Amino acid sequence: xxxxxxxxxxxxxxxxxxxxxxxxxxxxxxLKVKYLGKKGPVxxxxxxxxxxxxxxxxxxxxxxxxxxxELVSHCDNSLACxxxxxxxxxxxxxxxxxALPGRENFLGRSHPVIQALEKAVDILIGMGFSVRLGPNLDxxxxxxxxxxxxxxxxxxxxxxxxxxxxxWLLRTHTSNVQVHTMEETKPPVRVVAPGxxxxxxxxxxxxxxxxxxxxxxxxxxxxxxxxxxxxxxxxWKKLLGEEVETRFRPSYFxxxxxxxxxxxxxxxxxxxxxxxxxxxxxxxxCGAGMIHPIVLKxxxxxxxxxxxxxxxxxxERLTILQHKIPDIRYFTQNDMxxxxxxx
Ligand code: PHE
Numbered sequence: 614x615x616x617x618x619x620x621x622x623x624x625x626x627x628x629x630x631x632x633x634x635x636x637x638x639x640x641x642x643x644l645k646v647k648y649l650g651k652k653g654p655v656x657x658x659x660x661x662x663x664x665x666x667x668x669x670x671x672x673x674x675x676x677x678x679x680x681x682x683e684l685v686s687h688c689d690n691s692l693a694c695x696x697x698x699x700x701x702x703x704x705x706x707x708x709x710x711x712a713l714p715g716r717e718n719f720l721g722r723s724h725p726v727i728q729a730l731e732k733a734v735d736i737l738i739g740m741g742f743s744v745r746l747g748p749n750l751d752x753x754x755x756x757x758x759x760x761x762x763x764x765x766x767x768x769x770x771x772x773x774x775x776x777x778x779x780x781w782l783l784r785t786h787t788s789n790v791q792v793h794t795m796e797e798t799k800p801p802v803r804v805v806a807p808g809x810x811x812x813x814x815x816x817x818x819x820x821x822x823x824x825x826x827x828x829x830x831x832x833x834x835x836x837x838x839x840x841x842x843x844x845x846x847x848x849w850k851k852l853l854g855e856e857v858e859t860r861f862r863p864s865y866f867x868x869x870x871x872x873x874x875x876x877x878x879x880x881x882x883x884x885x886x887x888x889x890x891x892x893x894x895x896x897x898x899c900g901a902g903m904i905h906p907i908v909l910k911x912x913x914x915x916x917x918x919x920x921x922x923x924x925x926x927x928x929e930r931l932t933i934l935q936h937k938i939p940d941i942r943y944f945t946q947n948d949m950x951x952x953x954x955x956x
Contacts, residue, residue, distance in 0.1 A: 617658065617665055617673055621680050624654055628684055638695045645688045655681050725955040726825055726944055729932045730807050733827050736851045740844070742805040742829060747790035749783060749809055756784050759792035760868035761907045775813050775822075783811035787828035788868060788925055791904070794830075795912020800919050801833035807928075818940040825928040830904065832914060832921030838871070838903055841922035845901060849877050853935075858884075860895055869902025869923065880934065889937060896934055899926035 628648055635641050649655055658677050665673055723731070734744060747755075757769055768774070768785065775783040790806035806828040814820045829848075831840070846859050858878040866872040877898050879890035886892040901924035906916035914921075929941055936955070938944075943951050 617661060618676070620658060620661075621676055624648070624658070625680060625683070628687070632687055632691060635691065635695075638692055638699065641688055641692045641695060645685075648684055649681065649688075655684065719949075719953065722952075722956060724944070724952065725932050725936065726928050728955060729935065730825055730827060730928045733848075733852055733926075733928070733931075734805055734807050736848060737805040737827075737829055739851075740848065742803045742831075745790055745794055745804045745806050746808060747784065747787060747793055747806055749811070750777065750781060751784045751789045752780050753782060755789040755792050756782055756786070759908065759911045760788055761905050761911075762867045766867060771813070773812055773814070775811050784808075785812050786810050786925055787826040788923070790828055791830055791868070791908060791923060792912045795832070795909070795914055800914055800921075801831070802921075803831045803833075805829050816942065818942065821929070821941050821945065824930075824941075826925050827928060828923065828925045830921055830923035832904065832909065832919050834919060836903075836920045836922060838922070841873075841901060841903065841924075844922070845875050845899075845924065849875070849898065853877060853880055861901075864900060864902070866900060866902055868905050868908045869900075870905045872900065872902035875899045875901050875924065881937065889934065898931065898934075899924050901925075 628644070631644055632641075635644060647653060655677065658680075659674075662670055662674055662677065722728075738744070753769070756774075757766065758764075762769060774785055777783065787806050787808050787810060790804065790808075794802055794804050794806075808825065809823055810826050811823045812820075814822060816822060829844075831844070842859075842861060845861070849859050850857050857880070860876040860878075862874045862876065864872045864874040875898055876895040878884045879887060879894050879896050881887050881889040882894070884894040886894050890896050901922065904921040904923050909916040909919060909921065929944055932938065932944075933941065
């Protein structure tokens, strides 16, 4: 009797000790199986009951049953506590606070340079031009020689051009599309050629080793200098606003005759003079000119019959002017704080 009583007490205190160490519902489930399972110690006590004197059996049996119930209720109570605690922790973690500011959802959008480029191309498509894309990697012929650059022209020198081999290079301007197009088509041609250009320059706030240009050109019978001026005027008004004024200054390009520099009245100060226009009241926006007869000839068009005009503009520069961006390097740094400003 004493030994069985002793065992019951021992079992109870061993169980209580283990119960105190439990920290998880899983621990409790294991504990329940360990003590109350078919091969557990409580069951062994029941079996041992057979060996005790018959007059003590009912009393001892009740004690063991009581122990069993006690252990079960301990387990169940703790289990309920643990479950509630775990639930509360989960709720705490997943709690929705309607007072918190919402998380902003950023949609992707095109790069500001591409936005400007697409706007200009769309306008020119509306004016009857069709898009042609030239190769970024091209031969010296299409980038220079076909455009009437003399063999010793400074722009061919290594410091400006990325040569891939003696003959192949990364185009320095979109004008390379001119002779390609003339070789592949018949007049009239009215082409807009947007794309990337490359120049071997030191990267600074004002220049980069790659940038974008849009080339426009038109070749047909009787294309005149007045057509060029009118097209420029119309294009820049459509791009920057009806109030925009254009100004033309003589300039030189080997592939034009005559060549021009096109300015527009400063979009920021409207001509009064400001930092953006360096107090001149005007912004230089593109190079232009009548296509040189030598270039027409190289493209296979008879300059006695056909004439044409062309212009080329830098898109980064245009975007910088429109948005007053102080540094061209912002365009290539992929800083989301900068890019998100252009919707
Ligand atoms: N290709 C010239 C440049 O990169 C721009 C230009 C194009 C000038 C067409 C005249 C005619 O500066």
